[in-house]
Amino acid sequence: MDLRPPSVRALLEELEQLPGVGPRTATRLVQHLLRHPSGARRLAAAVAGAAQIVRHCRECFLLAEEERCRLCQDPARDREVICVVEDPLNAWAVEATGEYSGLYHVLGGTLDPLHGVGPDELTVSALVERVKRNVVGEVILATNPTVEGEATAHYLARVLRPTGVRLTRIAFGLPAGGEISYADQVTLTRSLAGRRGMD
Amino acid sequence: MDLRPPSVRALLEELEQLPGVGPRTATRLVQHLLRHPSGARRLAAAVAGAAQIVRHCRECFLLAEEERCRLCQDPARDREVICVVEDPLNAWAVEATGEYSGLYHVLGGTLDPLHGVGPDELTVSALVERVKRNVVGEVILATNPTVEGEATAHYLARVLRPTGVRLTRIAFGLPAGGEISYADQVTLTRSLAGRRGMD
Numbered sequence: 001m002d003l004r005p006p007s008v009r010a011l012l013e014e015l016e017q018l019p020g021v022g023p024r025t026a027t028r029l030v031q032h033l034l035r036h037p038s039g040a041r042r043l044a045a046a047v048a049g050a051a052q053i054v055r056h057c058r059e060c061f062l063l064a065e066e067e068r069c070r071l072c073q074d075p076a077r078d079r080e081v082i083c084v085v086e087d088p089l090n091a092w093a094v095e096a097t098g099e100y101s102g103l104y105h106v107l108g109g110t111l112d113p114l115h116g117v118g119p120d121e122l123t124v125s126a127l128v129e130r131v132k133r134n135v136v137g138e139v140i141l142a143t144n145p146t147v148e149g150e151a152t153a154h155y156l157a158r159v160l161r162p163t164g165v166r167l168t169r170i171a172f173g174l175p176a177g178g179e180i181s182y183a184d185q186v187t188l189t190r191s192l193a194g195r196r197g198m199d
Numbered sequence: 200m201d202l203r204p205p206s207v208r209a210l211l212e213e214l215e216q217l218p219g220v221g222p223r224t225a226t227r228l229v230q231h232l233l234r235h236p237s238g239a240r241r242l243a244a245a246v247a248g249a250a251q252i253v254r255h256c257r258e259c260f261l262l263a264e265e266e267r268c269r270l271c272q273d274p275a276r277d278r279e280v281i282c283v284v285e286d287p288l289n290a291w292a293v294e295a296t297g298e299y300s301g302l303y304h305v306l307g308g309t310l311d312p313l314h315g316v317g318p319d320e321l322t323v324s325a326l327v328e329r330v331k332r333n334v335v336g337e338v339i340l341a342t343n344p345t346v347e348g349e350a351t352a353h354y355l356a357r358v359l360r361p362t363g364v365r366l367t368r369i370a371f372g373l374p375a376g377g378e379i380s381y382a383d384q385v386t387l388t389r390s391l392a393g394r395r396g397m398d
Binding site (some may be wrong): 001002003004005006007008010011013014015017018019022025028029030031032033034036037038039041042043044045046047048049050051052053054062063064065069070071074087088089091092104105150175 | 207291
């Protein structure tokens with residue numbers, strides 16, 4: 001006999017939809033949730049709340065609870081620089097450095113023609129419009145240093161070049177705390193190619 | 200600026216309460232949930248539903264949606280054998296062998312005096328009552344083959360011996376230090392078949 005009550009089976013099925021969650025992890029999560037019913041209720045409310053309230057900022061496509069995110073509404077930010085990232089998480093990471101004071105633009109992924117992801121599936125035209133409509137001095141292309149991220153950065157550079165805006169790409173090289181002898185050849189090649197004068 | 204909207208922060212906090220979920224996994228889960236709002240709503244409903252409806256069977260303490268679980272209500276089960284397990288997952292694993300036709304008793308953990316878990320924190324007295332009240336021919340002690348599981352089995356043997364019931368312990372086909380719910384079905388079947396009297 002299947003000893004799992006229907007509601008537990010339903011919960012297991014939903015949990016197994018999550019990335020990185022297999023049957024065993026789902027079972028452990030169920031056990032935890034049923035042992036902590038008040039935590040489970042808070043989790044349910046948080047999931048439902050976020051799913052209902054969170055949207056994309058209509059300007060930069062960061063996650064927001066209003067039409068425009070708090071960053072886009074912040075008069076203290078430098079509106080002349082836009083940092084283009086693949087997803088909100090990458091923007092969070094850039095922001096966490098505390099070194100960036102401009103705005104962001106979330107693409108929603110990378111170009112991936114083989115899987116049917118073209119410029120229309122991303123927020124490319126909104127980015128071009130944004131650059132044309134506003135006084136933008138620099139667009140930092142901060143897509144990931146992957147084949148797809150590189151291709152997307154090159155595509156964006158091509159469509160943005162006619163606007164005359166300054167286009168930059170984040171630097172690639174060795175990660176801080178890394179070991180030269182452990183670095184892969186592509187990283188090391190880029191690190192050499194991107195060398196700068198010491199002063 | 201913290202780019203995460205309040206509802207996203209709240210969701211991250213709740214997700215990080217889950218076992219095995221750190222900040223990075225929580226962030227990935229949030230990204231997945233916000234990309235699949237209908238799945239997120241289903242998950243929220245499943246968590247809330249299970250947390251509300253699931254209780255412990257008042258007889259065997261398996262997870263149930265009624266006072267008594269479906270297994271305890273099943274006239275086809277052998278009511279003279281009780282398999283004592285630490286938690287519902289272990290009962291699910293034993294049941295999945297298809298080799299067991301008796302009832303279960305879920306302890307709710309193991310004795311752990313150092314952390315304040317004594318017999319009163321487990322369902323020990325309910326088990327003793329159950330054995331005294333019913334015609335029970337055998338109690339299979341199927342706690343985990345860990346130090347705590349062994350100690351708990353020996354304790355149970357001591358308190359159940361006066362009832363005159365036959366006490367057995369699952370065989371050590373299981374690797375020591377392991378977890379019943381991680382065992383493959385063949386190992387678990389052998390372990391059930393090889394159970395021996397406790398003296």
